[in-house]
Every structure is written in C-alpha cells, then in structure tokens.
Amino acid sequence: MTKTAQPTPDGAAVRLTGLRKSFGEVHAVAGVDLHIAPGEVVALLGPNGAGKSTTVDMLLGLTAPDGGSAQIFGRAPRKAIADGLVGAMLQDAALLEDVTVAESVTLVAALHRDPMPVADALAAAGVADLAGRRCAKLSGGQRQRTRFAMALVCDPDLLVLDEPTVAMDVETRRDFWRTMHKTGRTVLFATHYLDEAEQFADRVVLMREGRVIADGSVADIRAHVTGRRVTALVDRPDTARLGALPGVTDVAVRGEQVTLTCADSDQALRALLATEPSSRDIEITAMSLEDAFLALTTEGAAR
Amino acid sequence: MNARYLALECRRIIRSGRFLIFSMVMPSVLFLILVGMYGGDDAAYDDGSPVAAAMMVSMGAFGAMSAALSTGARVAVERGGGWQRQLRLTPLSPAGYLYTKLVVAMLVAIPSIALVSVLGATVEGVSLSASGWIIATAGLWLGALPFAALGLLIGLSIPADSLPSVMGLSSMLLGLLGGMWIPAQIAPDWLSAIMKATPSYWFTQLGQSALYDDSHVLTAIAVLAAYTLVAGLISARRFVAGAQRA
Numbered sequence: 001m002t003k004t005a006q007p008t009p010d011g012a013a014v015r016l017t018g019l020r021k022s023f024g025e026v027h028a029v030a031g032v033d034l035h036i037a038p039g040e041v042v043a044l045l046g047p048n049g050a051g052k053s054t055t056v057d058m059l060l061g062l063t064a065p066d067g068g069s070a071q072i073f074g075r076a077p078r079k080a081i082a083d084g085l086v087g088a089m090l091q092d093a094a095l096l097e098d099v100t101v102a103e104s105v106t107l108v109a110a111l112h113r114d115p116m117p118v119a120d121a122l123a124a125a126g127v128a129d130l131a132g133r134r135c136a137k138l139s140g141g142q143r144q145r146t147r148f149a150m151a152l153v154c155d156p157d158l159l160v161l162d163e164p165t166v167a168m169d170v171e172t173r174r175d176f177w178r179t180m181h182k183t184g185r186t187v188l189f190a191t192h193y194l195d196e197a198e199q200f201a202d203r204v205v206l207m208r209e210g211r212v213i214a215d216g217s218v219a220d221i222r223a224h225v226t227g228r229r230v231t232a233l234v235d236r237p238d239t240a241r242l243g244a245l246p247g248v249t250d251v252a253v254r255g256e257q258v259t260l261t262c263a264d265s266d267q268a269l270r271a272l273l274a275t276e277p278s279s280r281d282i283e284i285t286a287m288s289l290e291d292a293f294l295a296l297t298t299e300g301a302a303r
Numbered sequence: 304m305n306a307r308y309l310a311l312e313c314r315r316i317i318r319s320g321r322f323l324i325f326s327m328v329m330p331s332v333l334f335l336i337l338v339g340m341y342g343g344d345d346a347a348y349d350d351g352s353p354v355a356a357a358m359m360v361s362m363g364a365f366g367a368m369s370a371a372l373s374t375g376a377r378v379a380v381e382r383g384g385g386w387q388r389q390l391r392l393t394p395l396s397p398a399g400y401l402y403t404k405l406v407v408a409m410l411v412a413i414p415s416i417a418l419v420s421v422l423g424a425t426v427e428g429v430s431l432s433a434s435g436w437i438i439a440t441a442g443l444w445l446g447a448l449p450f451a452a453l454g455l456l457i458g459l460s461i462p463a464d465s466l467p468s469v470m471g472l473s474s475m476l477l478g479l480l481g482g483m484w485i486p487a488q489i490a491p492d493w494l495s496a497i498m499k500a501t502p503s504y505w506f507t508q509l510g511q512s513a514l515y516d517d518s519h520v521l522t523a524i525a526v527l528a529a530y531t532l533v534a535g536l537i538s539a540r541r542f543v544a545g546a547q548r549a
Contacts, residue, residue, distance in 0.1 A: 111307075
C-alpha cells in the first residue's frame with residue numbers, strides 16, 4: 001500500500017539531530033535528538049509551549065533550524081515532501097473556504113507525482129459523503145478529517161500530525177484513530193491529550209521547554225513514577241497524622257475523602273487501618289500516565 | 304506550473320461571481336458613460352486623436368489594470384488563512400505558486416479589455432488600423448503584467464482585512480495619476496512629474512500608441528518591464544520570508 005521500496009540509508013523514518021530553534025530570547029527547541037523507525041507510531045507529548053509545534057515545523061522544512069538537522073527517510077524535509085513520502089496535518093494550516101472537499105483533495109493529489117485515488121483518500125478519512133460540500137460549510141471535526149484526507153492522498157510513508165483531533169468529539173476521535181491505525185504507516189503525532197498518547201502510541205516522547213525529557217513506551221514513562229495511590233474515607237481526618245504514616249509521601253484531604261500518595265502502599269495501608277479504624281471504601285490504584293507526565297514536567301521545572 | 308492547480312484557481316475566480324462581474328463590467332459602463340458625456344460624433348482632442356478611441360483605450364487599460372491588481376492581491380486571504388502553509392506541505396514550489404497567481408491575474412484582465420474593445424468597435428464606431436487594434440487588445444493585455452505583479456506584492460504585504468480599502472484606493476490613485484480618467488496633457492507640471500513615475504501613466508502611453516505613432520512606446524515598455532521585474536522579485540522574497548516565519 002505504501003511506497004515501501006524507499007531506501008533508507010540509516011534505517012530511520014525520522015532522524016532529528018541536535019535540533020535547535022530560538023525566537024528572540026526564547027529557546028523554543030533547545031537540542032532535540034529523535035530517531036523513529038519505520039512503522040512506529042510515536043506521540044510527541046508536552047504542555048503548551050514545550051516546543052512540539054516548532055519541532056514539527058522544522059521536521060517538515062517549514063522553519064529553518066538554528067542548528068542541527070532534520071531528515072526524513074535520509075532526505076532533507078523539502079526533498080521528502082517533493083518525493084511524496086510525507087503527509088502532514090498542521091494545526092494552523094487552513095482549507096480554502098470556496099472550494100469543495102473533493103476539489104481540495106484532488107488538488108493535493110494533482111500536485112504529487114504518484115498519489116492514491118482521490119476516492120480512496122476520501123473514504124479512508126471518512127469524508128466520502130462530504131465530497132461535494134464547500135469547506136466553509138464543514139464542522140470542526142469534518143475540517144480535520146478533510147485535512148487528514150489531504151495528508152493521506154499522496155500515499156505517504158510517514159504521517160506527521162500536529163494536534164490532529166483537537167476539534168473532534170470523543171466518538172469522532174476514536175474513529176479517526178481507528179482509520180489511522182488501519183493505514184499501517186509511520187506516524188508522529190503531537191498532542192496534549194494524555195489518553196490519546198496512551199491508547200494510540202507505541203512510544204511516547206515527552207517534551208518540556210524545548211527538550212526531550214522522556215522517551216519510551218507508555219509503560220516506560222509510567223515507570224518514572226513509582227508507587228501507588230490509596231484513597232479512603234476517614235472520619236475527621238488529620239493531615240499531619242496521615243502524612244506521618246510509614247510509606248506515605250503525600251496527603252490530600254477533601255472532607256472525609258483522603259488521598260495518600262505512597263512509595264510503599266502495602267506498608268501505608270497496614271498503618272492506615274491500624275491508626276484509623278474508621279477507614280472504609282479503600283481503593284489502591286497505580287499511577288496514571290498523567291501522574292507521570294505531571295511528575296516529569298514539574299520535576300523539570302524545579303531544576 | 305501545475306495545470307490542475309491553475310484550473311482550480313480559475314474555477315475559484317469564476318465562482319467569486321461579484322468580483323468577476325465587477326472587474327469585467329465596470330470599465331465598460333464607465334466607457335459608455337464617458338463617451339456619452341464627451342464623445343459626441345466626431346469629437347477629438349486638441350492633438351487630433353478621436354475621443355471615443357482614446358476613451359476606449361483608457362478604459363480598457365483601467366479595467367485590465369484593476370483586474371490584474373485585485374486578482375493578484377487576493378493572495379492576502381490565503382496568507383492570513385494558512386493555506387500557503389498547507390501548500391508548502393505539497394511538492395508545489397514557491398515559484399509555481401506565484402506564477403499560477405500571476406497567470407490567473409492575467410487571465411482575469413482579458414474580459415474587461417475584450418468587452419471594452421467590442422463595445423468600442425460596435426456601439427461607439429471606433430476605427431483603428433490593424434496594428435492599432437493589436438496594441439489596444441494584446442498590447443494592453445501584456446502591459447497589465449506589472450499590475451499583476453504589484454497586486455501580488457500588495458497581497459503579500461498587507462493583512463487580508465484591509466484588502467478592499469487598499470485595493471480601491473490604489474486602483475483609483477493609479478487610474479488618476481496614470482491619466483486614465485483625465486488626460487495627462489492638462490495636468491500642471493508638478494503633477495505631471497508625479498504621474499510619469501507611475502506604471503499606470505506608461506501603461507496609458509502604451510495604449511495611446513494604438514491611436515498614433517508614439518515615440519514614447521519603447522520607454523513605456525521599458526518602464527513597465529522594470530516595474531514587473533522589481534515587484535516580482537520583492538514578491539518572491541516576501542513569499543519565502545513569510546513562509547519561514549510562519
């Protein structure tokens with residue numbers, strides 16, 4: 001389905017080396033190294049201003065880096081785009097309001113040398129029934145899917161998506177990722193939805209202040225935050241007393257609801273039951289990716 | 304340049320009904336009104352050139368100029384809306400984009416020249432030599448090129464929301480200073496010096512050479528070519544710089 005015969009000298013779909021970009025005093029991207037193998041689905045995750053979009057822009061040759069280099073299948077970004085190896089959906093790239101969905105996709109196909117049939121791209125992106133509609137009359141989610149069709153129609157090996165599901169409702173988002181996974185391509189997507197990264201990425205690259213602060217599978221990232229969380233209802237809870245329990249690193253109290261962040265939840269739970277016999281409705285949960293994300297990003301801020 | 308991209312751009316212009324009608328019909332209406340007011344049967348200027356023929360050339364030039372100018376300037380909308388960024392994700396080169404816009408602007412300039420000429424030849428009974436007709440049609444059309452380039456430059460320089468006022472003002476000024484409305488001969492010296500710096504003045508001179516042998520025609524061609532080149536080069540630089548910044 002994809003143009004798999006591409007020679008990739010170093011075996012990488014994407015290779016960013018020491019990539020840097022400053023806007024005035026702001027170091028938007030401060031030295032990013034990233035290697036993505038063909039077939040990987042990678043989420044680029046980070047808070048606003050982490051440098052995700054600037055990194056994506058440099059990867060696509062839209063912004064010239066101050067230092068370092070970006071390569072796609074061993075080629076310069078512009079060359080890779082000219083060769084039809086990359087399809088991309090950008091946050092602020094627009095549609096022409098006076099043009100229909102089918103015309104938009106047909107145009108992009110016409111500009112490429114070896115596109116897939118327009119009807120296939122429309123169907124894959126779920127906009128076949130909107131083909132004759134002017135872009136001005138599309139909803140937010142429909143616009144995103146139209147742009148997805150435009151990214152897909154060149155039959156690329158690599159898809160680069162910047163916040164692809166930002167205007168979609170939950171159901172549309174799920175459909176979007178279902179079609180995305182069916183395409184079986186190398187995908188790099190920037191997002192700030194943790195659940196999206198968790199559910200759909202093979203690998204998560206976490207960025208903060210222009211740097212990669214963690215890179216690995218969702219499980220790897222989560223392992224950055226060890227421990228569990230114990231929640232319970234306790235009569236007249238005392239923050240100080242609860243915080244002094246063995247194994248507990250942090251306490252949050254809201255009414256009777258107590259949340260203990262624990263380095264050793266087994267030890268903490270025994271102590272809790274011994275000192276607070278009124279404890280009930282006890283739950284023990286593992287830290288989520290969100291906790292790992294918060295821990296990693298605030299840890300970075302403290303440095 | 305990509306033929307299917309050009310075709311889509313032409314379809315978009317045709318769809319923009321009001322814009323197209325305005326740029327086509329307005330110069331013809333002005334032509335008929337002005338000849339009705341000053342043209343008489345055999346009215347002629349002091350230098351002997353017939354009023355109807357001179358007005359035909361002036362209004363053809365005005366129509367071609369404003370059509371080329373405002374079509375070129377439509378790039379402002381695509382710049383603000385991020386469409387240029389979308390196009391940079393395709394193999395289309397910056398040159399391919401700008402050339403397509405220039406060609407579209409030149410195509411839009413055709414109908415206004417054609418309509419004014421047909422009205423001149425039929426309704427107003429203008430008669431010109433064969434070479435005169437070639438200059439009044441094909442010559443005017445080619446002479447509109449610097450205005451397509453200037454339009455592009457304006458479109459790449461100003462925000463989309465100030466486009467209508469800037470376009471209205473610049474067509475009006477270029478028309479006035481170019482002597483398309485009032486013959487340059489009656490202007491005072493200081494004004495005529497300013498007029499000679501505008502591309503529209505030389506565009507009008509080019510058109511007037513359809514009526515009588517004009518020694519200025521080569522100067523006119525040189526000035527128009529220079530404007531085309533300069534506006535084209537600055538546009539290309541702005542386009543590349545804008546894409547980098549985005």
